[in-house]
Amino acid sequence: MLAPDVSIKDIWNILNDNKSYAETILNSLDHCIREHGNARVRIGRDGNGKYPSYRVVYDIHASDGTKTECVFNSYIDSGKPFPKDFAFVVPGDWSTFHTTTAQLEELLAVEIQKRRNRALGKKT
Numbered sequence: 001m002l003a004p005d006v007s008i009k010d011i012w013n014i015l016n017d018n019k020s021y022a023e024t025i026l027n028s029l030d031h032c033i034r035e036h037g038n039a040r041v042r043i044g045r046d047g048n049g050k051y052p053s054y055r056v057v058y059d060i061h062a063s064d065g066t067k068t069e070c071v072f073n074s075y076i077d078s079g080k081p082f083p084k085d086f087a088f089v090v091p092g093d094w095s096t097f098h099t100t101t102a103q104l105e106e107l108l109a110v111e112i113q114k115r116r117n118r119a120l121g122k123k124t
Contacts (some may be wrong), residue, residue: 001046002052005097009107011049016077022108024079025054029101031058031070039072040098051077055094 002011008022032039036058044053044110056063056072074082099107117123 001045002043002049002095004045004095006043006045006049006095007097008041008043010101010103011043011052012111014049015052016033017049019108021077022104024075024077025056026101026104026108028054028075028079029104030055030071032058033101036060036072040061040100042090042094042096042098043105044074045095047082053077055081057098 008025011047012018029039029041038058040057042055042057044055046053051075053076056070057071058072061067071103073084074086076082
């Protein structure tokens with residue numbers, strides 16, 4: 001089982017296909033943002049980090065300034081949604097750390113640049 005606060009960045013080099021995984025999550029985040037205006041992702045802690053499931057969440061902001069985190073959906077690593085009843089499993093199954101769209105886009109851009117630099121023989 002992965003650490004309680006594991007992030008996508010923590011397992012980047014363990015993921016089976018990290019670029020595809022990140023792009024799949026970005027697509028899911030975009031769907032949530034279109035519907036709710038915001039989104040973050042938490043990854044599943046089961047397994048070794050090669051194919052983690054993920055959960056997209058969003059916040060509802062109340063007029064008194066409080067916010068409530070809501071589940072948009074949970075997905076297997078390929079982006080296929082789990083049945084809706086699975087989206088609400090015990091909180092301990094999901095990382096306590098969340099990644100935003102901007103953080104994931106930045107991670108993807110940095111990693112792509114590192115690959116390009118290695119291909120060109122540059123130090124990373």
